[in-house]
Amino acid sequence: MTAILVTPPAIEPLTLAEVKAHLRLTTSDDDTLLAALITTARLQVEQATRRVLIEQAWRICLDDWPKGGVFALPITPVVQVTAITVYNASGVPTTLPTIAYEVDSAGTPPRVAIKAGAGIRQRRRLNGIEIDLVAGYGPSGLAVPHPLRQAILVLVARWYENRDGAAYGIVPAALADTFESLIAPYRSVRLA
Incomplete structure (x- = not known):
């Protein structure tokens, strides 16, 4: 069985404005970086849960x-x-x-x-x-369950604050625990 993405999501589950508010950023200096981090975090959540978020x-x-x-x-x-x-x-x-x-x-x-x-x-x-x-959960980010949106915010914040992640060591246990607890109810387990 092969799964092929035909049409990717038109938007991300979180807007740039939502992420910037979470990070308390007021400038647009890092908007390109933040947009890339949002997409990467969505893909990470989708991979970890085996669910797609946006239609x-x-x-x-x-x-x-x-x-x-x-x-x-x-x-x-x-x-x-x-x-x-x-x-x-x-x-x-x-x-x-x-x-x-x-x-x-x-x-x-x-x-x-x-x-x-x-x-x-x-x-x-x-x-x-x-x-x-x-x-997907729907055509907009508002349809995505809040814990999955929060998991994206956790990843984006971590990656934004620690851009050279490997230089700072492994992901802190508290962050990993937070991420895991947010996505746990949405995990699809593969039995075979």
Whole structure:
């Protein structure tokens, strides 16, 4: 299974103004640096929680249908599955009608089930199935749970204040504990 980011988020969960207020900055001298730190911190939170924060489009590629026709999606939270495309041996795509599958976007992990009797077979051996979906908490940072936004602020503040991080040693335990406690309820655990 391969996950491909098709459309990245249009915005970040926190605005530059929110971060500058948190850091008590009034000048625009470091705006470029802060913008980069916000993006990097979002990516760190997404990686640590295995969740995407702001709505973005993804494509999941599969080689074959799993036994039982139910498969877990590696991206969460899922807003909607926009298309499932199956390729035959010649590479000709067929988009499945929405009545051919069910989506459990509330589950953790979210799942897609091919309905019994749909009679859908794919023959292309590699990446013969593509699932297009939209995932994220919403189109704006206000939809992102507050603890995850706070975790971003913790990282940005740490990185801004300690730009040569390695020279100052490891991340202080209190900071690591704060970050971990903020993201803990949102972690998706991989069982296999």
